[in-house]
Structure formats: C-alpha cells, structure tokens
Amino acid sequence: MSDLLAILSQGAVSLSAQRAALATASHNLQNANTPGYARQRALLSASLPADTSSGFMIGTGAVLSGVTQSRDRFLEAQLPTLLGNAARSSTQSSVLSSISALDPEAAGSVSDALDGFWSALRALSQNPADGGLRTQVVAATHTLGMAFQRTRGAVESARTGVDARLAASTSEVNSLAAQVAQLNGQIRAGRASGAEPNDLLDARQKAVDRLAELTGVSPVGTSEGDVSLFLPGGAGLVNGLMASTLGTQGDATNDGHLVLTLAGPGGTAQAFTGMGGELGGLLDARDGGLKATVAGLDQLAWGLAGAVNNLHRAGRGLNGTINYDLFTTGPVTSGVSGAAARLDVAAAVAADPSLVAAATTTAGAGGSPTGDGSNLVNLLGLENSAVSGGRTAANALAKLTSDLGVAASSADLASQQDTALRDNLQTMRESASGVSIDEEMIELQKAQRAYEAIAKVIATSSALFDTLLQLK
C-alpha cells in the first residue's frame, strides 16, 4: 500500500541511488586521466515489487542495482599481444639505433683507420728505408688496432648495458606478477561478497598490460575469475594465486652475459629463453644485431691480422730480419673470439720500426736492399684480397655496417608497425572504456536534477504530512 511514509522512505532510497550515480560520475571524472581506468556506470532500476493501490500497481521508486564497467573484451583480449610486440620491436630498435660506432660518417672509425693503414704502407713502399715512414706504419697499425678495440668495446658496452636493463626489469616483472596473483585473490574475495570489484579489475588490468609490455605475457581467464599469465615460450608466470619468479644468471657460453631464469613457486631457477616484450627486445638486440656485429669485428680483425702477418713474416725488415708479425691478436692460444678487442701492433715492431718487413730480398753484391719495398707491394695486394668471410677488409666492414643497419632498420620498421597497431587498439579501447568529461558532466547534471526532484517529492510528502497532522 502506498502511503505517505512509504513515499518518504522510497524517496530516501531513490536519493541514495541518485547519490550513487552522482558518486560514480564523480569517480569517473576524477579518473579521467588514470591509465587503465574503465569508466563505470551506476545502474538504476525501478524498485520491486510495486505497491498495489485500489487494484493498481504503483511504483516504489528507484534503487541502485549495480555499478558496471564499460569494457570491450574483444579489444582487451588483443591488447596484451600488441603491447608486447610493440614494446619488443621498439626496444630492439632503440638499442640498435643507439650504436654509433659504425656510423658511416663518424670520424675515427675502423674504416678511417683501415684507410690510414693502407696509406701508410703505400707511402713506405716508395721509400722503405725512411725511418719516419716506418714509424708512421707502426702508428697506423696501432691506430687500426685501437679503432677495432674502441668499436668492439662500444658495441660490447651496449650489450653489457642491456644486461643491466634485464636485471632491473626482472625486479619489476616479479613485483607485478606478485601483484597480479594477489589481485586475483582480492577479486575472488570481492566477488564472493556479491559485488563486482571494478577498481581491483582495473588495477589487475593495468598490471597485466605492463607485464605484457615487459614480457609479452598472454592472459588467460579462469573459471574462478582469475587471470593466469603465460610467457611466449609457454611457461606460466602467474597461475591463479601463485606467481613464478624471474631472475638472471651469467651465461658462460655467451661471454658471461645474463640469461633469464624462471623459478616456479617453491621451485628452482631454470634457464629460460622464451621471452617477449621489452625483455625479448633487449635479448633480440643483444644476441642478434649487436652480437653479430661483435662477431663480425672479431672475424675481420682475426682475418686481417692473419693475412697481414703471413706476408709480413715472410718479408724482411730493414736489417734482413724475418718471421716478425706486424699485428698481435693476443696470446698464441687465443682464437677468433675477442680478436678485435686484442688487435694491436706487435710489441717487437712497435719497439723497433726497422722490423717492418718491407723487403723480400737480402743484402748481396749489389749492396743492402734497403729500398726494397716489394713485400709492401705484396701487403698492399691484400687490399684487394679476401681476408674475412671471402671479402676484402673494406667489403667486410661495409657488410658489417650494412648488417647492423638492416637490423636497426628492420627493428625500426617493425616498431613503427607494431606501435601503430597498438596505438590503434588503445584508441579503440579508450573509445570504449575511456572517460568523456562531457558525458560525465551530463551524468552529473542528470543525477543532480533527479536528486533535486526527489528532494521535492520528499518535501511535498512532508507538506502533506503537515496537512494531515493539522486536520482536526
């Protein structure tokens, strides 16, 4: 039965519903710039059951039937993959683009030093007895060695920098994975109480998005409402309420650079290779383009030094000496790996430039052949000979430059494409879930006007009460 008291109490309930709508709009507005926030809507519905009066059903006001989020599951299911892809390619591109050691126009490059080396040999070939020109050859040889060392050091330093980022990122991954596992539990508890924990869902989505950027994880929903996360290699990072732990350890087979490890809850850490996102991009760059560049420099240094030394040992110094190397690539037992880091002028030749083997002939009846530069002519022939991977030194260097460029360029193109796809999807998600200030202002107005009207109903009911009480 609809009496004045019922109207008053219904008004109070309806006021509460409008207040909830007002609070929801306010919450939306306050989170208009919060990343990962999905706008919420207070769902109002007519309260049931309706009163019956004189055989007619009379409504009993409005109640808050729920607060929902505007989410597009179709879009959100695609987003982690795109976030991971974009982060991976852009990180790889960023790392590879930061390497300037092989910039073609850079001064003091290996290319310049190589040109200087050949030029010094060429100048000496015209006057092999000239002490100044011999010293110049020694200096140019040393400069070439230093250029190799500097260039390799710069690339290797970048690889070491990647290790530092890996170590730092694993801490963030572990923190976020633990956070997702914890949020899974809180969301379970929230739903058990009958309410949809919207803001916890937002927090979990935000953590999942960041994890997707860092590692390329794929989220999989469970029947309990949890989100489990699987790394690109298939290993689980978060399984319901349990989170695995990502770590790093040195890899002796990769010059001591870090390899990622994964330890399940209570398990032991195992080396792990399936990784995407930023971490995958860092590994791609470190063990892809950068490692190939270092290996190429080592191969070139090793090949060039070997070819030069072979001829140099056969030639004769100013005093007829033979069997001296012009280059050193470190101890005899050392191999091609690290050759560019050890390349330098041989100590004996550096100490005594007369040992530069310019000649092929020895002293005879026709005097001492101090002007014999025939071995230098042989050495200069190496300028056109294959010394590394079937290529001349200049061609090998050009290929190294080109290969690094291709790696950087490919990563950049992939990054542009992945970033465009990610931005497009994020825009679509923002369109579906983002907060429009205009809409929320209108919601505020609607709630305010309804609140005012309900207040008027209460005032009117109160006035009717007064009228009723004044009846005598």
Next chain:
Amino acid sequence: MRVTDRMLYDRATNDGNAARSRLERAAGVASTGAKLIHPGDDPAGAAQVTLFKAGAARAQAVAEAAGRASDELAVADAALGDVTNLLARAREVAIQFSSSGYDAAARATAATEVQSLMDGMVAALNTKVGNRYLFAGTADTTAPFLATGAFAANGAVRKVEVAPGVWQDASLRADQAVAGVGGGVDVLATLATLRNALAANDQAGTAATLGAIATFRPAAR
C-alpha cells in the same frame, strides 16, 4: 566513434612527439650536412658510403704516391739529360780527335776533358733524392757508380701504384740503361776507352768509340 578527452590529448601528444622527432632529424641533417647518420637510416647507402670513403682514401693515397714517383722520375730525367749532354760533348771530342790533325799533347788534354766528363756523368748518375740514390735499384744507400764507372748497386726496379691495383715501374735500371747489362752500351766504360785512347794518342782507338757513343739512348728519355 566515441571520442574521449584523453584520446584528444594522447593524439596531440603523440603527433607532437612525432613532429619533434622529425624536426630533430631534419636539424641533424642540416647541421651536419650528412643525410645518412646511422647505418639504419639507409643500410645499403651506409655500406656504399663506407666503400666510397675507402675508395676515395685509396685514390688519394695512390695519387700522392704517383705524384712522388713522378717527382723522382723528373729528377732522374734531369740527371739522364745531364748524361746525354755530357755524352754529346764526349762525342764531339771523339769526332774531333778521330782526325789526324792532333798531336799527343792535344789528345792528352782531351783525355783530361773526357775524364772530367766521366766524373760529371758519375755524379749525375749518383743523384740522390733525400737519402737515397736514384739509380741504385733498391740499394738506397749504395752509390751506384764508382769513380771508375763500374756499377756497384743492383738492378731492382721500384714500383708505384698508379691506379688501384695497377703497379708500374717507378725507377730505371741503371745497369741496363748506362752500364751495358742486357746488351746496351756501357757508357762509362766507353768513355773510359775513349779517355784511354786519347791518352795513348790512339787515333784509331778514339774513332772506334764513336759507334758506341752514337748508339746510346738513355731509356728514361
């Protein structure tokens, strides 16, 4: 499409960043004058730049070497010019004293002149550039011709790269050019013969040297 405020701000931010990135790139190109800064800008172009720079450096070094060799050849040419002039005078002396109108004293005086011509020729053939003898083959520090006219150096020939990979002789084999090795005329020995014939008042011997003197052709000239 539903457009939120954040979409507008994000678009403005992203587009602004992209524009600034392009501006930075253009400023880099304008300030350095280099369009190709990183190999990733144009991998194939970067490889070409590396090769072109190597080629340019090589061409410059080759040009400098060829220039130096050319300078030395010019000095050698001048020395051989002196030899030719001296030989021309020797030929005049030989022709003059091949006739019967001269006595022993006159021929002895001529022998003295021929000796001085020989000395001048040895000096010209012992020309040095810097610290090395031009006509000594590879024996840079050995005077190629003794005062007697004997050749004391070796017959090696230095090479110079005149174009990438193309090597050419950059010196003269003095033993062949003036010392008679390989069938040519031993100029100094011929002059010694002339000198001796004049000193001995040997008219026929003097005339006999004319043939050899006439056939001499310095190779570098």
